[in-house]
Amino acid sequence: QVQLVESGGGLVQAGGSPRLSCAAAGRTFRNYVTGWFRQAPGKEREFVAAIHWSGGITSHADSVKGRFTISKDGAKNTVYLQMNSLKPVDTAVYYCATGTQGLSSESSAYMYWGQGTQVTVSS
Secondary structure: OOEEEEEOOEEEEOOOOOEEEEEEEOOOOOOOEEEEEEEOOOOOOEEEEEEEOOOOOEEEOOOOOOOEEEEEEOOOOEEEEEEOOOOHHHOEEEEEEEEOOOOOOOHHHOOEEOOOEEEEEEO
16 A cells, blocks of 8 residues: 655746655555646646656656656655646646556556645736
8 A cells, every 4th residue: 555645736826836746655666657647627637747666767748848847756755746837727736646557647557646736826
């Protein structure tokens, strides 16, 4: 069992650069893929980025490529999502998830999910 706890969300002005954190408890991220998803009001959950813990290979959605960066800190067993140049359309609840099915953009590939952290971007 893996417990994931997200932090770092809140109210941010457009153009801001917050960093979200996803800390794992109960088990390390080793051999897992960890991803970030988001869900805006009235919309389906969408893939944002993912990282393979062992090799550090990453994948980013086209909508955030060049603005968001996923990374990891092995010593802290934490995955980060650095968000730059935020736009109002980035407003959503951001979820951290982890699983073992490879670097996937499909939410069904991830077994464990955090509770989510709200990011609201004001114009």
